[in-house]
Amino acid sequence: MKAYVDKDTCIGCGLCPTICPQVFEMDDDGKAVAADEEISETLIDSAREAEESCPVAAITVE
Ligand code: F3S
Structure with missing residues (x-):
């Protein structure tokens, strides 16, 4: 499994790290x-918790 961040969608909230x-x-x-x-x-x-917590759903884990 790998994680991806859609940078166009990310608002830089800093939650995932x-x-x-x-x-x-x-x-x-x-x-x-x-x-x-x-x-x-x-x-x-x-x-997955980071994926679910992102406020703009910029993270995909698959
Ligand atoms: Fe960006 Fe979502 Fe992380 S807004 S900083 S990808 S929690």
């Missing part, structure tokens, strides 16, 4: 970016 810092971080442009590699089994729940 707070919930799951191992997968999401804030980029230099003030938008979130997801790690490029596969999400390890132990992080999937928190990555």
Whole structure:
């Protein structure tokens, strides 16, 4: 599974790196970016929590 952030949709609220810092971080442009590699089994729940918590639904975990 991998996580993706739609930068056009992200409003830079900063919630996802707070919930799951191992997968999401804030980029230099003030938008979130997801790690490029596969999400390890132990992080999937928190990555999904970030996906569900994003106020503008900019995150996809699939
Ligand atoms: Fe952006 Fe949503 Fe994260 S608005 S900073 S992708 S929680």
